Amino acid sequence: MGKRRQFTLEQKMQILREAESEGMLTTCRKFELSQALFYRWKHQFELKGKDGLLPQYKTINPELRAIQQENERLKRIVADQALELAVKTELLKKTEQMRMQGR
Structure with missing residues (x-):
């Protein structure tokens, strides 16, 4: 070929x-x-x-690609922080409940 x-x-x-x-x-x-x-x-x-x-495929501007990748990275960071906050909030509630039961 x-x-x-x-x-x-x-x-x-x-x-x-x-x-x-x-x-x-x-x-x-x-x-x-x-x-x-x-x-x-x-x-x-x-x-x-x-x-x-004209070509049928679409090329992505390298600058746009970099911005999209950065956006995805930041979304992962926000998701990780939200999960961490939810875990800490739940732990704080349990600690508070145990403290109330101990009184």
């Missing part, structure tokens, strides 16, 4: 334009492109224009 290639928006547009003038088969052979992929690009372009040819 060959190496997976990434085509830019400009390359995809060039391939679609060239296929109109040179023919789909000739263009696909020239760029070593499957006919199925060509027709997928053509269909996406017809439906959404240039936006249809």
